[in-house]
Amino acid sequence: MKRIAVCAPSTSIVRADADRVLALAAAEFPGIELVIHEQCFAVAGHFAGSDAMRADALAECANDPAFDAVWFARGGYGACRIAEAALARFTHAAQGKTFIGYSDGGYLLGGLYRERIGRQVHAPMLADIRREGGEDAVRRTLAYLTGGRSGLEPSLAAERHPVAAFNLMTLAMLCGTRLMPGLAGHVVMVEEVSEYLYAVDRLFFHVTAHLGGIAGLRLGRVSDVPENDRPFGATAVEIARYWCERHAIPFLGEADIGHDAANRIVPFGLAEAHQGQ
Numbered sequence: 599m600k601r602i603a604v605c606a607p608s609t610s611i612v613r614a615d616a617d618r619v620l621a622l623a624a625a626e627f628p629g630i631e632l633v634i635h636e637q638c639f640a641v642a643g644h645f646a647g648s649d650a651m652r653a654d655a656l657a658e659c660a661n662d663p664a665f666d667a668v669w670f671a672r673g674g675y676g677a678c679r680i681a682e683a684a685l686a687r688f689t690h691a692a693q694g695k696t697f698i699g700y701s702d703g704g705y706l707l708g709g710l711y712r713e714r715i716g717r718q719v720h721a722p723m724l725a726d727i728r729r730e731g732g733e734d735a736v737r738r739t740l741a742y743l744t745g746g747r748s749g750l751e752p753s754l755a756a757e758r759h760p761v762a763a764f765n766l767m768t769l770a771m772l773c774g775t776r777l778m779p780g781l782a783g784h785v786v787m788v789e790e791v792s793e794y795l796y797a798v799d800r801l802f803f804h805v806t807a808h809l810g811g812i813a814g815l816r817l818g819r820v821s822d823v824p825e826n827d828r829p830f831g832a833t834a835v836e837i838a839r840y841w842c843e844r845h846a847i848p849f850l851g852e853a854d855i856g857h858d859a860a861n862r863i864v865p866f867g868l869a870e871a872h873q874g875q
Contacts, residue, residue, distance in 0.1 A: 600666045600743060601631045603659035604724055606638040606646035607684075608702045609674030611725050613639060616671075619724050619736055627740045634724075635659060638671045645676045653680040653687070656706075660684075660692040660716075667743060672725035673701030673765075681709045681777055692716055698739060699723050701857065704768035705777055711762065711866050712779035718866040720763035720787075720855065721749075731859035742863050751787070751854050751862040754869040759813040763787040763855055763864035766820075770801045773808040782811035785850065787864060788838075789818030791857035795830035795837065798823075802841040814848035819856030 604616075616634050623632050637655035640647030647655070659668045670677075685706075695716040697707060700723065707718040721742060722735035729735060738749035754761065762781055764772070766788040772778045786809060790798055798820060809815070820834035832840065835852070842849040854862040 599629060599631055601633060601664055602667045602669050602743060603662065603665040604632060604634040604638060604669045604671050605652075605655040605659045606635075606671040607652050607656050607680060607706060608646065608670070608676035609644065609672050610641050610646035611638050611671045615725060615727050618727050622727075622733060622736060623740055626737065627744060629744050630740055632669075633665070634671070644674070646671070649680050652676065653684040656680065656684045657687040660695060661687070661689045663691045665695065667696040667698060669739070670697075670699030670703040670706070670723055672723055673699070673703055675702055677702050677705040678771065678777070681705045685709050685713060685715065688715055696743070698743075700763070700855075700861065701765050702768060704764045705772065707866065708764070708769075708772050708779050709777035712777060720864040720866070722859075722861050726859060726861070729859045735859040735861060738863060749863045751864045753816065753850075753853060754864070757785060757869040759783060759785045760867045761785045761787065761864055761869060762866045763789075763818070763853070765857075766790040766798065766801050766805065767793070770805050773805060778808075781809060784812050785814045785816060786812050787816045787818055787853040787855055789853070789856045790820045790834075792822045792824065793820075794824050794826050795832070795834065796826065798834055799830070799832070799837045799841075802837055806841040806845040806847060809847060810845065812847060814850040815842055816850045816853035818853040819858065821856055821858060
């Protein structure tokens, strides 16, 4: 039996969504026990409880040896406010855990990867149950936790470089901070949602200046792009390719990740298909 702790380092979830995921896990994944921390339902303005409450819950879940993994309940915004302080409190018990999330959770994944604490996995979160097709997204993560690898991002099967995946805005905000991991030699995958194309261009201007030495970049889905008062004149792929060329970064094409129910799984580091070879 794998025991998975769920906490909310950013924004809160509602009990109806938690109940749906608990029911799905009980019906289809008998080898998993989900334990949802009460902090996930707290509300303090935008956040799932105060900074102190969120940091306490994260450290509690990470340091409890009874848990095999920590699953972030939802993104939104807030993890960056607690990441450094919370990670400083992690004990040796956190080292053996898998930490799972994406979007705003990327602040924690990046900081954990930098500090070499546990295993970091970009994957759907509990709150994705609300999306159209969200049950399949949740199943993808639960299956991964029980050893299934069918939900991995397809390019990983042939990838010989270590990999990492981030929301583009999150990665841009990580750059230059004490949470930013070293990504030289990595294939970096990025995705974005709800940003104008000119803002995507601006983010790539910043991010690519900090990604010197990476093995390449893949672009996930750039979705729900607002309509501007004039066309930008380039697609998201063309934007990514332009800035990669400016910084001599190999552009490797597209990745099957994004803020949607089809979001695929990307374990950080060396692709699992080739570990131990």
